[in-house]
Amino acid sequence: MLAALAVIAPTTARAAPSDMTRDEILDLAESGVGYSYWWGGGCWRDDGTQHGSCSGSCPDCTHSGSYGADCSGFVAKVWQVPSPSPVATNSHPYSTQNFACEETWWTAIARDDLQRGDAAAYRSGGCPGSSGHVLLYERGDPWGSLWTYEARGCSTGIVHNNRTLSSDYRAIRRVRLVAGCTDDDADGSCLPEDCDDGNPEIRPDATEMCGNGADDDCDTATDEDCGCTDADGDGFCPPDDCNDADDAVHPDADERCGDGSDDDCDGAADEDCGCTDTDGDGFCPPDDCHDGDPSIYPGAPDRCDNDRDDDCDGLADEGCDCTDTDGDGFCPPDDCNDGNPAAHLGAEPACAWGRDDDCDTRLDNDEPACGGLSPEDAAGCGCEPGAAAAGPGLLALLGLLLGPARRRRP
Structure with a gap:
């Protein structure tokens, strides 16, 4: 029962209270x-x-x-x-x-x-x-x-x-409250008791999270009494963490729509998703500003000089300080041939002898997709690449030599 029926005491006039924090x-x-x-x-x-x-x-x-x-x-x-x-x-x-x-x-x-x-x-x-x-x-x-x-x-x-x-x-x-300490993160604790006054999750009465490398409860010990191994460092261990190799998957994570993964470890994948992820990159409009291209989504690498907003932050090619000579959206070293727009990191191999079109350090003739090119396939004839074909001067000389022979035949 509440302390509800407290003794009713008359208000009496006394000296004023002192200042307090x-x-x-x-x-x-x-x-x-x-x-x-x-x-x-x-x-x-x-x-x-x-x-x-x-x-x-x-x-x-x-x-x-x-x-x-x-x-x-x-x-x-x-x-x-x-x-x-x-x-x-x-x-x-x-x-x-x-x-x-x-x-x-x-x-x-x-x-x-x-x-x-x-x-x-x-x-x-x-x-x-x-x-x-x-x-x-x-x-x-x-x-x-x-x-x-x-x-x-x-x-x-x-x-x-x-x-x-x-x-x-x-x-x-x-009344008569005076300023005491400054609680920057508004978690109810101030320095020095609050060992990180910029993070409201860290304070003396917080619960220690295992595997995050932080002293959450400000007792000068990190991850004390933790009997589990948090392989991905997201603060959760198996079995609560259903994928301890991916720090984006844990019980406190937000469910990402369209990626087919149980991101929040509740036993269901893509639950409560009211959107369609057309390109299967894990993001839906309006967050995905181009849902027909799986390389464009929030947080994607912004390719230089392609004049596209690859990371959906409203800016195209921001932070690019390289020169893309062939205008294919890639700069060296990712572009291993910056004079050929068909050659860059991730390009489709053209299956040409001696070329590395996708910049994976493997020549096209060694690419499984090219089926194992031979030198003859690359040259387009029955000779080795680089072998010279008979020129018109040589053919004329042969004609002069053979002509008289034909006339001398009986």
């Missing part, structure tokens, strides 16, 4: 995790001992021990309102009605604006209402799944948990 608020909240629910209480120990216990159901619950808190006592303590108070000293200045219906040392904010260290409160039936709850927001979707610190009830005590909130909750923010 959001980190200081969350540090106090974390120090209370594990302590028991205590109806009307608001204190715990810095050393984490003597948690106490609670039995029964709120408000008819029984607490034993000297430390614990209910929901409003917990938030008042971590916010240090209305004035500074040691965490080990019991205090309970506010009820959920104060947090949900009033503005003293806090102000109402839009729920979409919730940030680390803000709070959310409600009263059943509206204000003044009969019962309610208040909790501290840490991170997550204010209207969906979020992480909170709260004194949740007698059976749970003070917890750090993931939950959702009804639309009845009002977002509130403590």
Whole structure:
């Protein structure tokens, strides 16, 4: 049961609270995790001992021990309102009605604006209402799944948990907040605790991913306790990774349409694909800007001097700094004969003796597609390539020599 029926305490005028950072608020909240629910209480120990216990159901619950808190006592303590108070000293200045219906040392904010260290409160039936709850927001979707610190009830005590909130909750923010650290990646952690403040997936409370070579949970160890081998380095191991030789195939991958592969390892290939990949290159229009040519798709190599947008980025021949003499779209060294537009990397062999048309370092006469050319096939006659045929001068000389012989015959 929620810490909903917290003791209603009158608002009293006291000294103003001190300035606090959001980190200081969350540090106090974390120090209370594990302590028991205590109806009307608001204190715990810095050393984490003597948690106490609670039995029964709120408000008819029984607490034993000297430390614990209910929901409003917990938030008042971590916010240090209305004035500074040691965490080990019991205090309970506010009820959920104060947090949900009033503005003293806090102000109402839009729920979409919730940030680390803000709070959310409600009263059943509206204000003044009969019962309610208040909790501290840490991170997550204010209207969906979020992480909170709260004194949740007698059976749970003070917890750090993931939950959702009804639309009845009002977002509130403590006054006199001052800037603390800069959380560049907005993952709820700052340097130095966040060992990579440019990546929201890396933070002290993250789960260590195996095989990615990163210290995901910032404990100075990489891939600790990983008992598998991630051959392709995509952060997943078999059997979850259904193709550990391809780093584009893993459970978190996007399914590519038309490639016939189960890219996201869910047991189905090309599921939910509403497009037709005509050229079978794994991309569909509009991402594939020419779906009739399998060499044109997003991320393809951009061939130089062919005046085409091979990689579908809206630009043709960008980044080309070579000279394509024969205008076939290839430059040396990929073009092994830059004076012949029919010869370049990937070209069809012309099956000509002694030529390498596809630039694979194998002559056409050795290409399987050419069937094994002979020198005679290449020359087109019964002589070796390069052998000179009889010229017209030689034929005339033979005629002069043979003519008189014919006339002398009887």
